[in-house]
Amino acid sequence: MDYRRSPRSAICAGINYYPHLMVNQLINSQSSTWNIPLLKQLFESAEVTRITGITIATGYKPDTCGWMFTKTGRYTVKSGYSVLQDFPDEEVPLVFGPDVRRLQAHAWKVKCTTKLQHFLWQIITGCLSVGARLSSRGIRVDPLCVRCGMGDETINHMLFECPPARQAWALSPIPTPPCFPTGALFSNMAHLFWSLPEADDMMIYPWLLWFIWKARNYKVFSNDDHDPREVLESAITEARAWASAQTVLNQSGSFRQTTPRSRYRVNGVKLMGRGRRQNVVQGLVDCAELVKMVAKPEDWPAFEALLEEVEKCKRKFHVFSLTHIPRTKNTKADKLARSARDQPYDVYYVNSIPPVTLPVP
Numbered sequence: 001m002d003y004r005r006s007p008r009s010a011i012c013a014g015i016n017y018y019p020h021l022m023v024n025q026l027i028n029s030q031s032s033t034w035n036i037p038l039l040k041q042l043f044e045s046a047e048v049t050r051i052t053g054i055t056i057a058t059g060y061k062p063d064t065c066g067w068m069f070t071k072t073g074r075y076t077v078k079s080g081y082s083v084l085q086d087f088p089d090e091e092v093p094l095v096f097g098p099d100v101r102r103l104q105a106h107a108w109k110v111k112c113t114t115k116l117q118h119f120l121w122q123i124i125t126g127c128l129s130v131g132a133r134l135s136s137r138g139i140r141v142d143p144l145c146v147r148c149g150m151g152d153e154t155i156n157h158m159l160f161e162c163p164p165a166r167q168a169w170a171l172s173p174i175p176t177p178p179c180f181p182t183g184a185l186f187s188n189m190a191h192l193f194w195s196l197p198e199a200d201d202m203m204i205y206p207w208l209l210w211f212i213w214k215a216r217n218y219k220v221f222s223n224d225d226h227d228p229r230e231v232l233e234s235a236i237t238e239a240r241a242w243a244s245a246q247t248v249l250n251q252s253g254s255f256r257q258t259t260p261r262s263r264y265r266v267n268g269v270k271l272m273g274r275g276r277r278q279n280v281v282q283g284l285v286d287c288a289e290l291v292k293m294v295a296k297p298e299d300w301p302a303f304e305a306l307l308e309e310v311e312k313c314k315r316k317f318h319v320f321s322l323t324h325i326p327r328t329k330n331t332k333a334d335k336l337a338r339s340a341r342d343q344p345y346d347v348y349y350v351n352s353i354p355p356v357t358l359p360v361p
């Protein structure tokens with residue numbers, strides 16, 4: 001499933017006389033198979049091939065609404081926002097004045113934690129409770145900057161122009177003069193988003209913004225002064241810790257999706273059965289997301305049909321567990337699964353040793 005692509009209606013062969021046709025009417029509920037003659041009657045042959053490639057859940061299922069723009073199939077505000085950016089509705093009224101939607105959209109693409117992406121979005125949309133913002137909303141606070149007293153505490157002043165903030169930027173590896181920082185918040189953010197050279201050092205800026213904001217809060221709420229060098233060091237430490245954590249995660253990530261049928265392929269699954277009826281199954285997989293799916297299928301509606309099958313299989317065993325192990329500890333099974341995936345056959349590997357039931361301990 002390419003979740004960036006918009007779902008579309010199937011292309012009909014000729015005129016569709018059934019405007020209220022539901023998906024479940026295209027399925028033989030008894031056998032849980034597609035009604036091929038009806039599909040051929042209604043849709044073009046290429047569409048029939050695509051449709052029949054979709055897995056059907058067993059038993060009758062009424063139609064429900066789905067959200068195809070996340071991996072899980074569950075709606076999130078972020079994905080809704082992203083869809084609005086990618087598929088703008090022509091009926092949306094024109095925006096007058098500076099259009100910051102591109103900046104807002106980019107906030108969610110910056111390589112940093114979700115918390116910091118949200119913080120970047122708050123900066124651009126003016127959702128930080130600095131003196132000038134609170135005062136403009138009728139809250140009785142002094143709009144002057146607590147740290148320097150040189151002007152109103154706007155978001156731009158607090159993050160870029162206040163002397164301690166300016167000092168932190170000057171000490172950082174991020175190139176500053178002549179165009180940064182300026183008195184304009186949006187151009188400062190645009191500079192950080194799109195004008196920095198390609199280097200790992202540059203990626204610290206979300207953390208630097210965050211620790212400048214924290215230093216401001218320490219001053220406002222505890223009258224505690226934080227040295228700009230300390231602020232910069234905290235930003236660098238956190239940014240590096242996050243970057244190294246991403247490397248570890250990418251090494252252990254082990255699934256990929258295919259089209260037209262969306263399915264997870266798991267590298268290296270080790271199953272152990274024991275007992276007279278093999279009623280204990282312990283699975284070890286190196287795909288952390290598969291473990292989450294099986295543990296909480298309701299959070300992954302996009303895989304509902306497949307996860308229902310998993311649930312049915314689970315019920316056949318008295319004990320079933322699926323545990324995540326790093327791929328580095330599962331290299332043999334991973335190698336086997338990878339070689340199998342490259343083969344164009346249905347049966348990839350048959351062990352020459354017959355299966356042996358382990359004795360009950």
Ligand SMILES: [Zn+2]
Nearest residue numbers: 145147148162
């Ligand atoms: Zn100030």
